[in-house]
Amino acid sequence: MSFVQNFPFFSIILAMFSGIVSSVLKGKKARVLSICAIGVTMVLSAAVLAHCVVTGESYVYWMGHFPAPWGNEIRAGVLEGLTALLFSAIMLLSVIGGVKYTQTDVEPGKQNLFYILIDLMLSSLLALVYTNDLFTAYVFVEINTIAGCGLIMITQTGRSLTAAIRYMVMSSLGSGLFLIGLSLLYDVTGQLLMSPAQEAVGKIVESGQYEIPLLVIVAVGSVGLAIKSGLFPFHYWIPDTYGYATPTASAILSGLVSKGYIFLLIKFYYRVLSPESVVRSHIGNVLFLFGVAGMMLGSLRAIMQTDTRKMIAYSSVAQIGYIYMGIGLGTPEGMIAAVFHIFSHGATKALLFLSARGLYRVSGDRTDFLALRGSGYRNRLAGVGFLVGSLSMVGFPMLSGFISKLLFATSAMASPGKMLTTLIALAVSTVLNAVYFLRLLTGLYRPARSGAYAAGAGPDGAAGGRGNAPGFRIAVLCLIAFNLILGLFSQPIVRAITEGLAMFS
Amino acid sequence: MLGELNLNLEEEAAMVLFGIGFTMLLLHRNLIKKILGMNIMDTAIYLFLAAKGYIAGRQVPILTGGVTDPAAYINPIPSGLVLTGIVVSVSTTALMLALTIRLYERYHSLDLDRILISMKQEEEEQL
Numbered sequence: 278m279s280f281v282q283n284f285p286f287f288s289i290i291l292a293m294f295s296g297i298v299s300s301v302l303k304g305k306k307a308r309v310l311s312i313c314a315i316g317v318t319m320v321l322s323a324a325v326l327a328h329c330v331v332t333g334e335s336y337v338y339w340m341g342h343f344p345a346p347w348g349n350e351i352r353a354g355v356l357e358g359l360t361a362l363l364f365s366a367i368m369l370l371s372v373i374g375g376v377k378y379t380q381t382d383v384e385p386g387k388q389n390l391f392y393i394l395i396d397l398m399l400s401s402l403l404a405l406v407y408t409n410d411l412f413t414a415y416v417f418v419e420i421n422t423i424a425g426c427g428l429i430m431i432t433q434t435g436r437s438l439t440a441a442i443r444y445m446v447m448s449s450l451g452s453g454l455f456l457i458g459l460s461l462l463y464d465v466t467g468q469l470l471m472s473p474a475q476e477a478v479g480k481i482v483e484s485g486q487y488e489i490p491l492l493v494i495v496a497v498g499s500v501g502l503a504i505k506s507g508l509f510p511f512h513y514w515i516p517d518t519y520g521y522a523t524p525t526a527s528a529i530l531s532g533l534v535s536k537g538y539i540f541l542l543i544k545f546y547y548r549v550l551s552p553e554s555v556v557r558s559h560i561g562n563v564l565f566l567f568g569v570a571g572m573m574l575g576s577l578r579a580i581m582q583t584d585t586r587k588m589i590a591y592s593s594v595a596q597i598g599y600i601y602m603g604i605g606l607g608t609p610e611g612m613i614a615a616v617f618h619i620f621s622h623g624a625t626k627a628l629l630f631l632s633a634r635g636l637y638r639v640s641g642d643r644t645d646f647l648a649l650r651g652s653g654y655r656n657r658l659a660g661v662g663f664l665v666g667s668l669s670m671v672g673f674p675m676l677s678g679f680i681s682k683l684l685f686a687t688s689a690m691a692s693p694g695k696m697l698t699t700l701i702a703l704a705v706s707t708v709l710n711a712v713y714f715l716r717l718l719t720g721l722y723r724p725a726r727s728g729a730y731a732a733g734a735g736p737d738g739a740a741g742g743r744g745n746a747p748g749f750r751i752a753v754l755c756l757i758a759f760n761l762i763l764g765l766f767s768q769p770i771v772r773a774i775t776e777g778l779a780m781f782s
Numbered sequence: 783m784l785g786e787l788n789l790n791l792e793e794e795a796a797m798v799l800f801g802i803g804f805t806m807l808l809l810h811r812n813l814i815k816k817i818l819g820m821n822i823m824d825t826a827i828y829l830f831l832a833a834k835g836y837i838a839g840r841q842v843p844i845l846t847g848g849v850t851d852p853a854a855y856i857n858p859i860p861s862g863l864v865l866t867g868i869v870v871s872v873s874t875t876a877l878m879l880a881l882t883i884r885l886y887e888r889y890h891s892l893d894l895d896r897i898l899i900s901m902k903q904e905e906e907e908q909l
Contacts (some may be wrong), residue, residue, distance in 0.1 A: 419873075445874070453804060
């Protein structure tokens with residue numbers, strides 16, 4: 278066993294311990310520790326990815342040297358490594374980019390608490406990505422929920438408190454369903470580890486027993502995780518939750534947290550049940566239907582908004598719909614497209630939330646479209662960031678969103694029954710995306726009315742882009758680059774996803 | 783089919799309780815009752831697990847009197863899961879209760895709809 282194989286475990290434990298240590302640190306030190314931990318995690322994940330790519334196979338890591346039916350396991354392959362790498366990269370950029378805003382939004386005495394939550398969030402996301410044990414996954418789902426709730430409510434406004442309670446209610450429903458699903462699975466298979474459970478499920482399917490319990494397990498597990506990731510019609514908590522948190526929290530919640538659950542769902546399908554039995558259960562059709570509905574209605578609701586924060590949040594509802602549509606296609610190509618969109622949306626949403634906050638800053642902290650007029654000139658970097666993010670969401674060539682849409686469209690070709698619906702849904706939703714994003718974008722580059730804010734000077738006296746904190750600048754530039762890389766050099770990433778999914782089963 | 787109903791009474795009770803808890807958590811407007819519903823839902827799952835781990839006529843899985851034959855004991859894994867689950871649900875309950883206290887201090891109500899209305903009013907006043 279090579280030393281690199283320890284890294285998934287190291288990165289989870291590192292993130293968790295830095296959270297514990299942060300509880301006795303002052304805000305600034307906690308921040309440095311957190312950023313370092315995320316950075317180190319990124320390097321470790323990259324090493325895991327490199328190791329898996331070079332050896333060309335996944336490996337199972339025994340926790341505490343207990344073999345399969347008793348011990349707890351971590352499993353790492355190309356897809357896990359890639360996901361961990363990209364998740365930690367997006368997280369790092371969101372944290373760095375939002376440092377200034379975190380300082381203003383969070384009470385001075387509670388700064389370190391914010392970074393504890395970030396650390397816990399990171400460790401739970403990594404655990405969801407790496408774990409090979411369903412019950413461990415459940416425990417980390419709950420840790421993730423609690424950390425997410427903390428990130429929402431830490432700004433202490435009325436909005437964020439009510440958003441947090443709604444988030445908790447919906448998340449508890451989701452985790453309850455997931456827990457009953459895995460209890461039933463344990464009941465029929467006698468296993469909680471993913472690989473032995475898959476063998477047992479295979480035998481059960483072959484013998485033709487327990488058809489209904491298996492169907493219930495698939496349904497309950499999928500619905501539970503779909504509620505938690507905010508699939509339409511369980512999306513009503515999303516706008517307030519994503520819209521009114523501090524930008525770092527918004528970026529992480531919308532870009533990563535919901536994606537962590539979707540990743541777990543994909544693992545549940547590939548590693549516990551087999552893709553064939555999932556297709557046979559027709560749950561994919563249900564997810565497909567709600568995914569398409571979410572794409573349409575999320576975009577329509579986004580068009581109706583006049584508040585930028587809510588508009589971006591509703592656009593997340595639509596993007597989650599895309600991912601579920603890809604999963605619902607029930608083909609390997611659809612799954613590849615869905616996984617690619619997880620990364621693409623994560624990078625784009627982080628960019629949008631960060632740069633939007635940069636635009637509010639130069640518009641007197643107002644968020645309606647009217648106040649944002651001309652803010653693209655007042656804060657050029659944020660304007661460019663928002664431009665790139667929006668165009669990527671719309672599906673402009675060269676940006677990551679275009680590749681997602683291309684992958685969705687080509688994968689639809691392979692599943693005749695759903696081809697027409699998918700293509701129409703993609704076309705309509707692209708037009709709708711364009712409507713609301715371009716409406717805002719044209720506003721950003723129109724001169725402000727009656728000189729409310731004299732050109733170049735924000736209300737806080739910051740001139741142009743010069744008022745941007747260095748961290749914000751780095752993060753926005755990196756995220757723009759990230760989007761371009763995903764858009765221009767998507768082949769290696771798509772190949773890695775394909776390889777990783779092949780390793781799953 | 784109905785004749786088999788009395789074979790799995792614990793499991794049936796667990797599923798009914800799960801339904802009750804789920805509905806309460808989803809539909810009730812009172813926050814405290816929502817939290818109660820969540821606890822009922824979680825407890826129902828623990829009942830289900832405990833019932834599944836129990837094998838009639840066997841002992842608690844604690845090694846006593848040098849009996850090492852696993853056939854003498856019940857399945858200990860569900861019990862372990864229940865313990866872990868209880869820890870998790872205690873922490874979520876604590877968090878929800880803390881949030882409820884915050885909301886009550888701010889809006890003087892436990893009714894989620896009323897809280898949402900006063901939150902919107904408060905925001906309009908600020909503008």
